């Protein structure tokens with residue numbers, strides 16, 4: 348009899364089917380435009396037939412992932428459904444029951460697993476997050492205001508004369524100068540390479556990381572253990588679909604700047620500590636390749652800024668074990684442990700909102716600014732949930748006890764961040780909370796044929 352490993356190896360040695368990119372939503376594979384403008388819209392369906400009619404009308408405007416690597420689409424729309432949303436559309440109970448537990452329960456009910464405590468707790472979330480009023484989420488991306496209005500208009504048309512569809516939330520987002528996040532760091536640099544997506548041929552910054560099996564990100568294909576998902580049912584609904592963990596964060600930029608000032612004796616040292624926390628300099632240059640000072644040319648070189656591993660930094664002297672990017676994607680740093688990091692990867696589509704806090708300001712102006720992250724994967728429990736609970740909000744996997752991610756951790760002025768250094772490490776204490784969860788939810792992102800299946804239910 349074959350061992351589990353041998354059986355997985357045998358399944359994975361079979362030719363990998365090509366991803367049916369014309370049936371997968373663009374939002375799964377396509378990076379956001381640059382520069383980008385956009386809006387998230389959340390709808391509540393108060394009548395199943397009207398909900399299905401709205402889905403039927405909107406399908407023509409939901410972009411497929413065709414040629415996702417060509418940065419030419421001026422604007423597009425993605426559509427996702429919560430568990431309550433699928434129920435409101437009249438999806439049969441047997442199908443609803445077959446969805447994974449985290450999706451059925453919803454993100455708020457998973458707060459204890461995700462360590463969403465204190466200010467991050469669902470009781471503090473914005474409406475409609477954590478309530479049963481969140482049914483359909485639209486994500487609209489465009490390269491400018493004009494194209495955004497165009498796609499928004501199409502979305503509005505799909506709800507015309509359907510009074511039982513109500514708008515419960517909308518928020519705008521847009522690129523900040525130089526593609527930085529509100530903390531001043533370049534973002535959107537790294538994503539896993541998916542086998543069979545066409546990316547292996549064109550992706551020049553795989554950074555020594557092995558491509559990940561498509562079934563990790565899209566249902567209907569072999570995953571890292573050689574399995575093809577058999578749920579949710581039916582196949583028409585599942586095929587080419589996936590799940591997304593939606594997380595909206597507020598970023599307290601003044602607290603971040605103030606903390607750096609309190610720990611450093613010069614502007615250069617502030618920058619170094621900030622880079623140690625993220626694992627990259629503000630320009631995007633990774634600490635592993637530029638340990639002493641920022642290297643903006645490296646940061647903006649897409650060929651080189653992901654071309655690194657932790658093999659030569661196993662003591663964390665360049666990039667601390669606890670740095671954000673090393674925690675959330677340890678690459679080869681855990682190679683001596685029995686951990687397959689590719690079981691814990693997801694696609695990241697991040698967008699920023701709000702106006703930047705002016706340079707040099709150390710006092711909070713009370714404005715809302717931050718980021719919304721779409722963490723896309725077919726196995727949310729061992730992807731987002733695992734990373735959030737084991738790598739972001741715990742330190743055991745790097746022998747750091749209860750130390751958390753310095754950026755995302757649940758610190759209330761009691762956070763710790765260890766910077767390995769010779770002859771003695773430096774341990775920063777008293778980290779405040781830099782980031783607060785404003786809301787989140789798990790959604791299902793069906794393929795295009797599945798959207799047609801949903802629209803035709805009961806007809």
Ligand code: HEM
Pocket residue numbers: 528530532533534535536537538594596598625627671672673675676695718720722731734735739754755782
């Ligand atoms: C306010 C919240 C967050 C901020 C400010 C932040 C910031 C950053 C920055 C600056 C980078 C480096 C550039 C890039 O590749 O995009 C990064 C990378 C990354 N982040 Fe975050 N992030 C946040 C939330 C999250 C969350 C919630 C997760 C998942 C649990 C996550 C997972 C990742 C991953 C997987 C990478 C790539 C790591 C690599 O390069 O190997 N981030 N983040």
